[in-house]
Amino acid sequence: MIGVSEAFAPRYATARQKFMAACEAAGIAVDSHLHPLSGPDDEVLAMDVALDGPANAERLLILTSACHGVEGHCGSGVQVFALHDDEWRAKARAQGVAVLYVHALNPYGFAYHRRVTQENVDLNRNFADFSKPLPVNEAYAELHPLLLPAEWPPSPENEAAINEWIASHGTTAYQAAVTRGQYQFDDGLFFGGKAPSWSNQTFRSVLRTKAQAATKLAWIDFHTGLGPNGIGERIFSCRDDKPAYARANAWWGTAERPVTSIYDGSSTSAFLTGLAFGAVYDECPRAEYTGIALEYGTEPVLEITQALRADHWLRLHPEAPAELAASIHGRMLAAFYTDTDAWRGQIVSQARQAMFQAVDGLAG
Ligand SMILES: [Zn+2]
Numbered sequence: 576m577i578g579v580s581e582a583f584a585p586r587y588a589t590a591r592q593k594f595m596a597a598c599e600a601a602g603i604a605v606d607s608h609l610h611p612l613s614g615p616d617d618e619v620l621a622m623d624v625a626l627d628g629p630a631n632a633e634r635l636l637i638l639t640s641a642c643h644g645v646e647g648h649c650g651s652g653v654q655v656f657a658l659h660d661d662e663w664r665a666k667a668r669a670q671g672v673a674v675l676y677v678h679a680l681n682p683y684g685f686a687y688h689r690r691v692t693q694e695n696v697d698l699n700r701n702f703a704d705f706s707k708p709l710p711v712n713e714a715y716a717e718l719h720p721l722l723l724p725a726e727w728p729p730s731p732e733n734e735a736a737i738n739e740w741i742a743s744h745g746t747t748a749y750q751a752a753v754t755r756g757q758y759q760f761d762d763g764l765f766f767g768g769k770a771p772s773w774s775n776q777t778f779r780s781v782l783r784t785k786a787q788a789a790t791k792l793a794w795i796d797f798h799t800g801l802g803p804n805g806i807g808e809r810i811f812s813c814r815d816d817k818p819a820y821a822r823a824n825a826w827w828g829t830a831e832r833p834v835t836s837i838y839d840g841s842s843t844s845a846f847l848t849g850l851a852f853g854a855v856y857d858e859c860p861r862a863e864y865t866g867i868a869l870e871y872g873t874e875p876v877l878e879i880t881q882a883l884r885a886d887h888w889l890r891l892h893p894e895a896p897a898e899l900a901a902s903i904h905g906r907m908l909a910a911f912y913t914d915t916d917a918w919r920g921q922i923v924s925q926a927r928q929a930m931f932q933a934v935d936g937l938a939g
Contacts, residue, residue: 577659579923580916582591583652585908587679587686588618590651594678598625598831608777612693614686621682626727626785627664635862636667638743638761638930639796642698642851644691645686648912649871650797651685652919653926654678670938675785680851681774688907689886690800692772700756700767701775703849709767710848711759714744714752719760722753727888727899727935751845762891764883767849772926775854782858792859793826793933794866796851797926799911800879802843802872805921809929810844811836812852812866817920822865826936827929834867844870845922865936871922871928882910 584590598605603625610620628635638657640650652678657663667674679685683693691697703709718740724733741749756767771779786792794812802808809827813819815838828834835842855864873879885903889895895903908914 579652579656579919582656582659582923583648583919585648585912585914586646587614587620587682588616590648590655590685591619591621591623591678591682593659594623594651594654594676597655598676601627601653601664603627603658608781610682610773612683618686618691620679620686622774622781623678624663624678624781624785625658625678626673627658627676628668630785631788632671632673633788633790634670634672635675635786635792636672636930636933636937637675637677637792637794639680640932641679642796642882643683643798643800644681645688645907645911646685646690646799647681647685648908649799649922651678653797653923654733656923657927657930660927662807663927667739667934670934672934672937677778677781680778688904690883690907690911691766692774694768694772695761695887695890696768696772696929697756697765698772698774699851700765700847700849701772702851702853703758703767704771709758710756710937711756712752712755714748715755715757715763715765716759716890718749719763720751721766722884723762723888723891727885727892727903729884733855746877747845750880753880754844754847756848758878762887764887768806775851778851779854779858782854786862788861789859789862792855792862792864793937794852794855794864795926795929795933796866796868798868798870801870801874801876803873804874804913806869806872806916807922807925807929808843809834809874810868810870812841812850812868813836813864814852814856819865822936823867824931826865827867867868867929869926871925874910879910
């Protein structure tokens, strides 16, 4: 067992070291899938994979971090804490559940304080079927030129135009338009890509090598940036399938706080397309799959959107002064990682509860 705050790190390189050290202390081998690029300090970027349990386990729980890069500070902390948590490891082992830790689905975004991959792609919109016509997000097309103005900080005219759009359509419609995912603007926000990204292909190969024996498979994918600060929303992360939703609710829901869903409007999240769970259905067709995203709040949604606009603007303006660039990176980190012991404590306790519940669900 280590202290909660010790498990977290403000930089990707440190987070990776902590993950490797935790696996070594636990006696678990790590498979590192090296990313083609290196980090801002020339450090190695990788999707690191560790299986705690037998390779042929029929009951498998997957725990993933950094689907959205900079959100990885949260999920990495949970993974490192769990690997040092003997009670947790004994619980999973006793109930015959193997646990697959995937550290940094999107290591590039994690290291560079971006939510997206090196292709400017939102990984959790990138699991679309690219052989078919992609969804068209018309509201995003309207907003795109306003979201990425020529100068940053934006002019008062630009802010007024966005506020006017929000006033006439509502904040919910604004959030949906911006975050739902779009496939038309490769420099835009929540861009789903034109092809499977490196992270998408690498995660699929992990599923093909590590998850083929599973007949019951659960996945908790850790995210940040939506909802009240420190509160973990359990968002149903499967196809729109009634038995799977009933299972997810029986494992992770309570009467006061049911598992929320993007299919019935009960989630803080908008309805999204190209979600990563598609990979499980494609690569592990034999498994009965049950999954959630555990989405922790940090800052209000309009603050988050503002941080993301600045981040995308900066990518288009590499000539921006170093001071402005540093402040935008700092803003991104703060938007997706609340750097307090109180927040980290809330993250770990809610994650741990959901992980114990997942093991009970898989064993039941
Ligand atoms: Zn996320």
